Amino acid sequence: MSNPSRGHAALAGITAAAVAIGVAEPVAVLTGPRSAPLIAVGGLVVDLVPEPLKRFGIALFGTSDKIALLVGTAVLLAAFAALVGVLAARRLAIGLAGIAAFAALGAAAALTRAGADAFDALPSLVGAGLGGLTLWLLLAGPLSPELWAWSPPSARDLDEKHSEADPDGRRRFLRGVGALAGTAAVAGVGGHWLAGRRGVSAARQAIVLPTPSAPAPAVPAGADLSLARLARYVTPNSGFYRIDTALVVPQVDPATWRLRIHGRVRNPIELSFADLLARPMVERYVTLACVSNEVGGDLIGNARWLGVPIREVLDEADPEEGADQVVGRSVDGWTCGTPTAVLRDGRDALLAIGMNGEPLPVEHGFPVRMVVPGLYGYVSACKWVTELELTSFADFDAYWVPRGWAAQGPIKTQSRIDTPRPRNRLTAGPVMVAGVAWAQHRGVQQVEVRVDGGPWQDATLAPAVSLDTWVQWSWRWDAGPGEHTLQVRATDADGATQPEESRPVAPDGATGWHTVRVTVA
Template sequence: MEPSPTIQKERFTRGSLAGLLAGILATLIMLLLSLTIGGVSLPEALGSAIAQALPLPLFDYLHQTLGGDAKHYLFYIVLVGQCLVFALFGGLCNLLVDRLNFGQWRDQQGDLDYSVGLLLAFILWLFTGLIFLPLTGSGVFGSQLSTGVMSTMLSLAITGVVYGVLFIFMHNWLLWRTLKAVANPDMDAELLTKQAQRRAFLRNGVVFVGLSALGVAAWRFIVGNAGSGAVANPQIQNSLLDKYQAKITPPPVPNYGELHTVKGLSPEITSNSSFYGVSKNLSSDPTVDGTSWKLTIDGQVEHPFTMSYKELTAIPTHQQYETLMCISNEVGGEYMSNALWEGITLKDLLQKAGAIKPGATKVVLYAADNYSDSIHLSKALEPTTMVAVKMNGETLPSAHGYPARLLVPGIYGMKHVKWINRIEVVNTDYKGYWQQNGWSDPAPVKMTSRIDTPIFGAKLSANKPTYIAGVAFSGNKGIGQVDVSTDGGKNWQKATLKRPLSAITWVLWEIPWQPQAGNHDILVRAIDLQGNVQTPQLAAPLPDGSSGYHTITVTAN
């Protein structure tokens, strides 16, 4: 006899609640396995697939609105979605046990046998490995993931068993509470009240999370647009464009000098902990075991080979100061840092593989997190293109690419591949992870300059001496001059430059200033050693880097 609609509804509701509670715990186990044994993270796999599938205009909008945190919001949304899917599976399972005549798996009181949970775990394991992961581009049982098939199968099995067992436990516990309330009429009304309160709490919680997410997005949008950035005043912008001269001849002679200790100015060398970090990963970056790590160099070379970390670090190294900047950096943004790096030139490593075959055009870098990108062969053979193993005198931190990462001056940070495990010389026009999403492939750094101090909206003392200071960077072309305007671009003053640590680092600059009472629009622009002038033309980061003059407004009283 088929259960009545009321009983079916009760069973679906109970199964869904049990599935949700078990799913939350199983999800935590999945994330723990991902961090400890390198197991698969389904939210990571799905989130990455969604990010790659987003239309470019939508991707650009989300990036500009939420900044670098957009991928974290996406991860949390997918994480919540996974828990809801677990709830749905629980509700359907509690219905199908009866519809498929599996009545022997439910006793007279309605308790489910634990064999149901194990069967559910097996079904979820097969569904995830054979259908879900392939749909995300991860391959059958994660064959295309860095975790590997065996690790994926094991972590999915553990997660599934945890979910199945907890689902049965939660279901039977909820059923026991219901039967206990029915047996004691005095408790029935109390139970119904508590159930209604729980449903209201969950509903209000979902609404709160949703409104909070919208609030954060709105706040980031307002702050991001009302804070620092490129010139937004149309009158000032039009004047800058009308007067813009792309190149000056002869190139400027740098005005080097000693800088004062200005509070708020970026340190010349960024500490490892403060160095910016960006990756494609939504939740966690890979943790690579250096003792088992191997670096393979192959492709269009005469003698492909593989080497261990010990063999790599035994090769004589050299040091270079270099500044990195992310292509997603907004005008005046913080995704730019400078460090002392130590490693082996990529040219030397390629030479160990023998002659490069005719027709080779690019070098592809593969990473432990399935990230990949490419650089032109000519760029790979430049003396400053390096496979780095140390950063600021320390072993390369995990967050910055341990055991080894690429450094390729003059182009944006997405090409500076971290966690490298393979270098392949190819004769094709290989497109990397971000290029498939529409970002620039050549990705040359656009000249930029930033005001570090004072900050946007600062209140200054009128007629009291102070300093305006910041940094400027042009990739591998050097900085010859930095100009600062305190009147919206009408007049410009040359800043004093600190002699850079190398030709591929940023330059620190400052000017003394004694502001008059009132509001002041402060702008900065840079000129490289070849005489090229930073463009005032406004551009968003997508697809080939932002541009425009960093501008702040301050008030002197």
């Protein structure tokens, strides 16, 4: 075989990988989107990446962390594919072995996903087969630049030999690359389109939420101060934070959804979505927070939830003595462990089906999720929930516990300055300082603000619906010229003030006072 330049060989490898990934997409429509190689490998990375690196990714990219992970995975794949192409130009068998390794990784990753079967390996195998064919076509088959003159690699730049290439062969090769890359793009886009057609948007839109037997209390006048840059008291669905491990949002048909309550119970129960809809519904405002929320962060939101009290379902199942943990299990296999006592102590812990007056958004757990006031989401807010298993903390560690997080995660008292923002340039005179504070299921008793390490000043608290939501606060500051540092702290209804000590989010939530530096002219 006459060999192309190193650059063209790398391009052949990348094209082969693109064909493999693109063709796998429509195949994954049949086997499930989580079996697509890029998604499967990305999911494996999520499970295996060291916890400090994962926290760094969330801190850096926030709710775009999944997109960043997929882009990073694709970049690494392209680099590997380029190397495969260069090696294949020397000896095709080496390149095909690289493609086979890619297939093995994708298949293995797909088979490790919860609920996977042998067919989940199919997208990786089919994609790799056509990727190998592409590599042969471009480097040894009819699309290869057969007349290119190329000697074995030396210290000299291989591209110097490319000057002897036959122009017709080069054009044939580049046309082949274009055609194959275009085919890969069409297959990939078509696969995504077909997957979307199989989604559950239509099923969600067809749902009519029942009237709650216990409606949510009205939001009191003045709960939302309506200040610029201050978070709304009720977070719109479109702006509600999303942190989970699902690279592909599960598409769960409510017609086939089932919830099993089993394990250490005397009366196992299985409920359909229709069974859930037929039960009396409770509607409550509850503020949810992610344990990964840094001091001053925005991984928190308040919404009006509609659902069935988890307490009632657990009472029917009748937990056995010692069953102190309820493991919520998502359809994608993710687990969280919630203290049984918390779910039965009278708080408004819900199997939620509605959010702010509409069926749950798909990305927020449609058709059913858990909502538990007072606990960080990683130990309570299971989305796309399909099982509640009664067990004990001594017998089972949920998803995040072996990864260094605490088994139980009560939300810590926190406060945040929303306005003014860091590095704002202000005009001397009256300035409204405002933000939010939270201590779910305890309530906020006091918020204090200080300037440049001076005495603490009481902020004014806006009214709130209940102890389970955050509260807005405000403080009028007579700002003088210069550089200034603003700090805030909150005290909960039990009299505990949030500590000054700065601690990271792991293992059970960050601590410290939110600090904002501003310039006054």
